[in-house]
Amino acid sequence: MDLSGAPYGSLGTLSGPSITIQELKKDRISFILTETDLSVANSLRRVMIAEVPTIAIDMVEIETNTTVLADEFIAHRLGMIPIDSTDVERIKYTRDCTCSQYCSECSVELTLHVKCTEDRTKIVTSKDLVSNNPQFQPVVEDKNDQGILIVKLRKGHELKLKCIAKKGVAKEHAKWSPVSGVAFEYDPYNKLRHTHYWIEEDAGKEWPVSGNAKLEAEPNPDAPFDYNAKPDRFYIETETVGSLKPEDVVSMGMKTLLDKLGYVQMQLKEELASHQQDQTGWSY
Amino acid sequence: MTFSLKDEDHTLGNALRYMIMKNPEVDYCGYSIPHPSEAKMNIRVQTTDRTSAIEVMDKGLQDLIDLCTVVVDAFKAEVSNGDFEYDEDAVWP
Numbered sequence: 001m002d003l004s005g006a007p008y009g010s011l012g013t014l015s016g017p018s019i020t021i022q023e024l025k026k027d028r029i030s031f032i033l034t035e036t037d038l039s040v041a042n043s044l045r046r047v048m049i050a051e052v053p054t055i056a057i058d059m060v061e062i063e064t065n066t067t068v069l070a071d072e073f074i075a076h077r078l079g080m081i082p083i084d085s086t087d088v089e090r091i092k093y094t095r096d097c098t099c100s101q102y103c104s105e106c107s108v109e110l111t112l113h114v115k116c117t118e119d120r121t122k123i124v125t126s127k128d129l130v131s132n133n134p135q136f137q138p139v140v141e142d143k144n145d146q147g148i149l150i151v152k153l154r155k156g157h158e159l160k161l162k163c164i165a166k167k168g169v170a171k172e173h174a175k176w177s178p179v180s181g182v183a184f185e186y187d188p189y190n191k192l193r194h195t196h197y198w199i200e201e202d203a204g205k206e207w208p209v210s211g212n213a214k215l216e217a218e219p220n221p222d223a224p225f226d227y228n229a230k231p232d233r234f235y236i237e238t239e240t241v242g243s244l245k246p247e248d249v250v251s252m253g254m255k256t257l258l259d260k261l262g263y264v265q266m267q268l269k270e271e272l273a274s275h276q277q278d279q280t281g282w283s284y
Numbered sequence: 285m286t287f288s289l290k291d292e293d294h295t296l297g298n299a300l301r302y303m304i305m306k307n308p309e310v311d312y313c314g315y316s317i318p319h320p321s322e323a324k325m326n327i328r329v330q331t332t333d334r335t336s337a338i339e340v341m342d343k344g345l346q347d348l349i350d351l352c353t354v355v356v357d358a359f360k361a362e363v364s365n366g367d368f369e370y371d372e373d374a375v376w377p
């Protein structure tokens with residue numbers, strides 16, 4: 001491989017990776033990533049699940065809670081509610097902010113006050129949360145969406161609280177994950193034998209091939225095993241929780257990966273510069 | 285030479301290991317996470333004497349950046365191209 005030439009593409013090809021989108025819906029995207037290595041495809045999967053930032057409720061101050069659920073139980077439920085994070089880039093991480101606890105630059109405040117005064121059950125949902133920033137509202141799927149149920153009240157029950165939503169990543173807590181699942185498959189016919197099927201009698205009958213198998217040539221059962229073959233076609237389907245658009249989850253995932261790499265590269269340069277000034281550190 | 289990367293994991297480790305290993309001047313590259321509850325990733329590089337581990341690491345990072353840039357551009361081109369099944373208002377399932 002020529003070091004100055006195109007460095008990417010698996011199996012020595014210089015064409016480089018490519019993407020084909022198969023389907024794009026409101027809350028999911030499915031695409032095929034080709035001509036790249038398993039490690040790179042897996043990095044994209046991991047980064048979409050755990051390192052794409054979103055906004056989620058992180059602190060709850062409860063003023064009144066006479067409902068059947070305990071304070072911490074309600075606080076936990078509030079944390080899981082997806083909040084529209086389309087403009088997440090406008091919010092800072094609190095750790096990067098100049099304020100001491102939280103402010104409008106690094107948080108969104110949502111309040112909730114519901115009291116049941118009638119003789120029938122009243123439901124408290126994510127629609128009862130009132131945001132102080134119209135860009136960051138609890139996700140509503142469509143006009144028929146009644147919101148996410150938080151708690152049910154009987155006559156006399158009251159819930160009054162203030163929530164502080166912050167920017168974060170799912171590496172810290174899963175509530176910040178923009179996705180509810182990422183389907184990841186390669187080699188649907190198991191030609192590479194990366195999977196060992198547990199079987200009763202016949203693997204072909206007990207393990208039907210996935211839908212992605214339609215997109216690949218059926219292997220010849222008499223063909224010898226190619227132990228040099230490497231996966232280079234990845235079928236990925238991302239389903240969001242609604243806080244970000246599926247296409248944005250993928251591009252923000254790649255951006256997060258690029259930012260990490262850039263940061264490490266910069267740190268390496270700094271480490272090298274400080275070492276050249278001061279020879280007391282590590283040595284070759 | 286072993287590089288110790290704070291707050292990094294398999295996401296960066298495995299892809300970077302692959303990219304560095306592609307460099308023909310590299311004899312060995314491997315990574316490990318010594319303990320699951322310590323947010324730290326070690327990556328070891330051994331090169332031929334025509335280059336140095338630091339140079340190879342820098343090149344590995346740059347190559348991976350270039351690769352990711354190609355993926356981002358390919359993805360954005362594909363989204364704006366719009367040649368796929370698209371249904372904005374469809375509700376899951």
Ligand SMILES: [Zn+2]
Binds near residue numbers: 098101103104
């Ligand atoms: Zn702040």
